[in-house]
Amino acid sequence: MSSQHTYTIAPGVRSIxxxxxxxxxxxxHSRSALxxxxDAGLVLRGGVALTRDSAVSGGDEIVFSMPQTRPSELRPVEIPLDVLYEDKHLLAINKAAGMVVHPGAATGEDTLVHALLAHCKGSLSGIGGVERPGIVHRLDRETSGVMVIAKTDAAHRGLAEQFSARSLQKEYLALVNGAPSLLSGSITKAIGRHPSQRHKMMAFEDSARSLAPEEKVAEFYDLEADEDENTSVVAGGGRRKSGPRDAHTDWEVVExxxxxxALVRCAIHTGRTHQIRVHMKSLGHILLGDAVYGWKRDARIPEKSQxxxxMLHAEHLVVTHPITGKTLxxxxxxxxxxxxxxxxxKTAAKNATETA
Structure with a gap:
């Protein structure tokens, strides 16, 4: 078992x-590690074990230890990776579309984690837990592009802090239907879960609820009490609808x-679920291939090219190297x-012009 840690809740915090x-x-530490x-009864207040939903408040001293990590049961699988950068601290790859990042109930042994175990020969950060070694952030299965992987715990901590503080730069390329009338724009519509179709998100015109400082950190680790119900714990231990979250996307037409x-470049300043897909739909431009948000086959595009x-690609990521301090x-x-x-x-557009 690792050494003991002590944390005192900041004065003025009523209940969290x-x-x-x-x-x-x-x-x-990742959510799964905490x-x-x-679960092991290693989080104590006054010698009494706490549960995850126990209410604590300002001045409370929490003592905890991390349980010893069990060996990973995942086996390394030799899957080719498109490596963009690598040193002894971290690894950056161009993730292939269709590759799931980490194992889940419906996945096989073809996830990015399986490939990383083989590529890095066990040299991966353990902060994410045995199911997610080295994983600092994620991309959806269908999204291709840049991902950064932590080989050491120190690198993981430094990268996680940058994602949490939103101090890095993230740009995506997206193919959307229709032709935007403007060349560029900024979308700041809040994003929340769809009220009836829980697998979908939606944009809201109303302002997002402001997050308290402690929630901004917890939010990064996806620590909502019940994400499907979009609820959060408030002072006194009760619950309220957390409502839509603030979201910010800058976009520009490339072609x-x-x-x-149209091909658009999107710079995201927040990391909401399906953010680009939802924000672009709110402008009336659904990403090509995105049936979840209403894309339908376009007869002007040949069947073989549908x-x-x-069609979303994480093209560009700028981070500060967590160990050397250099810009990557x-x-x-x-x-x-x-x-x-x-x-x-391009061919379809040319044909449409010639037959007009």
């Missing part, structure tokens, strides 16, 4: 969940393909299916 309190005090400490589609996935400017070339889609759109 114990798991959120630990996320604030020890941001280097959950293991609670138009007649009235059929998108097989959501990471760029991922678009994959073949993305470039082929662009070629097909």
């Amino acid at each position: 969940r114990a798991d959120k309190a630990l996320a604030i005090g020890f941001p280097e 959950q293991r400490a609670f 138009r393909y007649g009235k059929i589609a 998108p097989k996935r959501v 400017d990471l760029r991922a070339p678009v994959p073949r299916d993305f470039s082929s889609m662009i070629k097909a759109l």
Whole structure:
């Protein structure tokens, strides 16, 4: 078992969940790691074990230990990785579309984690737990592009702090239907879960609820009491609807393909679920291939060229190296299916013009 840690809740905090309190005090530990400490009865206040939803308040002293990490049962699988940068502290890759980041109930042995175990020969940060070694952030299965992986715990802590503080730069390329009338814009509509279709998010015109400082940290670790119900714990231990969260996307048109589609570059300043997909839909421009948010087959595009996935690519990530302090400017070339889609759109736009 690792050494004991002590954390005193800041004065003035009326009431906060114990798991959120630990996320604030020890941001280097993942949600799953903190959950293991609670499950093992290793989080104490006054010698009494706390549960994750125990209420703690200003002045409370929390003592906890991290349980010994059990050996990973995941086996390394030799899956080729497109490496953009690597040193002894971290690794940056261009994730392939279709690759799941970490194992889940419906995944096989073809996840990024399986590939990392083989590539890094066990040299991965353990902060994310045995199911997510080295994983600092995620991309959806269908999204391709830049991901940064932590090989050491120190690198993991430094990278996690940058994601939490929103101090890094993230840019995506997206193919959307239609031709935006403007060349660029900024979207600040709040994003929340759809009231009836729980697998979807939606944009709200109303202002987002402001987050307290402690919530901003806990939010990064996805520590909502019940994410599906979009609730959060408030002072006194009760619950309220947390409502939509603030979201900010800047976008610009890179290229138009007649009235059929456009290539846009999106810089995101927050990290909401489906943020680019939801924000672009709110402008009336759904990402090609995004059936969840209403994309339908376009007859102007040849059948063989119809998108097989959501056409979203994480092109650019700028981070500060957590150990050396140097700026890492990471760029991922678009994959073949993305470039082929662009070629097909150019041809379709030309044909549409000639037959008009």
